[in-house]
Amino acid sequence: MQLLLEKVESQILASGGKRSRSRSAVIAQFFRCGRHVSVEELTRLVKKRSPAVGSVTVYRTMKLLLRLGYVNEVDFGEGVTRYESNMSSHHDHLVCKSCGVVTEFIDSRIEELQSEVAHKHEFRPLTHRLDIYGYCRKCDSERDVPEMSV
Amino acid sequence: MQLLLEKVESQILASGGKRSRSRSAVIAQFFRCGRHVSVEELTRLVKKRSPAVGSVTVYRTMKLLLRLGYVNEVDFGEGVTRYESNMSSHHDHLVCKSCGVVTEFIDSRIEELQSEVAHKHEFRPLTHRLDIYGYCRKCDSERDVPEMSV
DNA sequence: CTTGATCATGAAATTCATTTTCATGATAGC
DNA sequence: GCTATCATGAAAATGAATTTCATGATCAAG
Ligand SMILES: [Mn+2]
Ligand SMILES: [Mn+2]
Ligand SMILES: [Zn+2]
Ligand SMILES: [Zn+2]
Numbered sequence: 001m002q003l004l005l006e007k008v009e010s011q012i013l014a015s016g017g018k019r020s021r022s023r024s025a026v027i028a029q030f031f032r033c034g035r036h037v038s039v040e041e042l043t044r045l046v047k048k049r050s051p052a053v054g055s056v057t058v059y060r061t062m063k064l065l066l067r068l069g070y071v072n073e074v075d076f077g078e079g080v081t082r083y084e085s086n087m088s089s090h091h092d093h094l095v096c097k098s099c100g101v102v103t104e105f106i107d108s109r110i111e112e113l114q115s116e117v118a119h120k121h122e123f124r125p126l127t128h129r130l131d132i133y134g135y136c137r138k139c140d141s142e143r144d145v146p147e148m149s150v
Numbered sequence: 151m152q153l154l155l156e157k158v159e160s161q162i163l164a165s166g167g168k169r170s171r172s173r174s175a176v177i178a179q180f181f182r183c184g185r186h187v188s189v190e191e192l193t194r195l196v197k198k199r200s201p202a203v204g205s206v207t208v209y210r211t212m213k214l215l216l217r218l219g220y221v222n223e224v225d226f227g228e229g230v231t232r233y234e235s236n237m238s239s240h241h242d243h244l245v246c247k248s249c250g251v252v253t254e255f256i257d258s259r260i261e262e263l264q265s266e267v268a269h270k271h272e273f274r275p276l277t278h279r280l281d282i283y284g285y286c287r288k289c290d291s292e293r294d295v296p297e298m299s300v
Numbered sequence: 301c302t303t304g305a306t307c308a309t310g311a312a313a314t315t316c317a318t319t320t321t322c323a324t325g326a327t328a329g330c
Numbered sequence: 331g332c333t334a335t336c337a338t339g340a341a342a343a344t345g346a347a348t349t350t351c352a353t354g355a356t357c358a359a360g
Binding site: 077114122123131140 | 247259273275280282
């Protein structure tokens with residue numbers, strides 16, 4: 001982990017950037033916390049250890065990591081951009097519309113069929129986004145329970 | 151087409167709304183123009199025939215059609231919401247990153263596999279969004295051409 | 301170690317799509 | 331025609347994200 005942080009920092013140096021406390025704090029916290037973090041959430045976490053860090057620096061740092069290829073932006077239609085590490089390989093998402101929990105999956109048959117469809121349309125595919133929205137098991141069973149209220 | 155407009159208007163009446171010139175103009179223009187229209191584009195088109203109509207009314211009318219189930223919102227990550235008629239059945243999208251052209255497709259095998267994956271994860275799928283980003287044939291061949299500039 | 305050029309920072313201002321407010325105009329049903 | 335209710339457009343407000351700007355930190359050279 002410390003290794004990863006140093007690798008990122010040296011790549012920042014190599015690309016003409018400089019080290020900084022705030023930025024290190026943001027990067028370390030990002031790799032420490034879970035997936036699909038929003039800037040607001042990440043800022044709150046960073047502020048616990050480094051109260052002086054503002055959200056603007058978090059915005060800038062995430063864009064920097066994006067340029068360096070360490071993160072991906074994801075958007076589940078909430079009006080905010082979320083970030084996930086690019087260390088793990090490509091995957092798609094199951095998004096619960098009730099509790100918001102996100103489950104990752106990969107299905108090579110679907111990936112294969114996507115390539116096939118693209119080529120059938122003379123289209124050169126580069127990336128794709130497959131999000132399935134619905135209810136996770138917990139939320140689905142809760143919705144089945146007949147009226148308990150009032 | 152005139153039929154469709156009347157159907158929508160009567161449903162608006164039934165749900166407690168009233169008729170209006172501006173709204174009719176927006177609805178008619180929407181069904182007249184192509185798919186994946188943004189509010190800005192639609193407003194410009196409407197203004198040609200009805201210059202007094204403001205974009206706020208277009209925003210409101212599209213949300214109304216959304217509530218009544220006539221349209222879907224689509225988002226290709228451009229920062230603006232686009233609308234498409236809900237008359238045609240579900241489909242997915244091939245989006246050209248160069249010229250922006252959007253091709254629709256449907257592949258029942260992919261749809262089938264999505265259900266399978268969801269159920270494997272004890273997830274009840276309701277909707278999904280599959281967008282494939284890349285280059286259409288025209289843009290792909292143009293990019294292959296070696297440096298022609300200066 | 302000092303210097304000086306360059307980069308990074310946070311606060312405030314700005315942008316841009318979208319929504320809300322508000323005073324006024326249009327509509328429907330009596 | 332009257333009137334309650336809805337729809338309108340302009341302007342203001344919102345909220346995420348970016349830019350500006352004055353100041354502070356960093357680093358390579360000397
Ligand atoms: Mn993910
Ligand atoms: Mn479509
Ligand atoms: Zn859930
Ligand atoms: Zn193209």
